Amino acid sequence: MKKTQKSYADLPPIRVRREPPTIVEAVAAAQDLADDVEQQVEIAAGLIGLPAEEVRPHVLSAQRAKPERMPERILSHASPSRAPRTVIVERRARPTVVVERRSRPLTPHR
Template identity: 90%
Template sequence: MKKTPKSFADLPPIRVRREPPTIVEAVSAAQDLADDVEQQTEIAAGLIGLPVEEVRPHVLAAKRAKPERAPERILSHASPSRAPRTVIVERRVRPTVVVERRGRPLDPRR
């Protein structure tokens, strides 16, 4: 028995569920986007759809809870008998290669 192909008209309409982010998610996103607390508050309020006054305490609490990010460093373990090594990384700049594309010569006798 052969199945009949279904068309899009036969299918039920697609329902999309919209879930705004939680306050924690919105504050975290705002902290990644801006450094200023007022800007973070406005971003988080815009993402959630709440007034700025309701979101401000959550942003301030998250700022106190989030430790300052330490600068990233690459550490290598040195042996106790040796002094730590210094590694210098330099970038070499190579000259650009220009390739000229030549067409057919105008004079076929060449």
């Protein structure tokens, strides 16, 4: 016996669970998006859905705890007979991959 196909109208609606980010996650995202503290407060408050006054202390405390970025030039230890060597670190971004979705051709190519 063949099974009948169900249409999408017969299926129950899809339920989507919405969980806002935690304060730590929102502050980390805001720090990555903006350098200005006030902008970070606005971004984090918008992500969480809280007023800016409640988010501001968390952004300020995270600002102090953020470590300094390592310098791009690194000096290696050298022996007394040689001068120190400088190593330059270059960061390259990978090219973005674009995937195009194509529909089937209307006429077969045979």
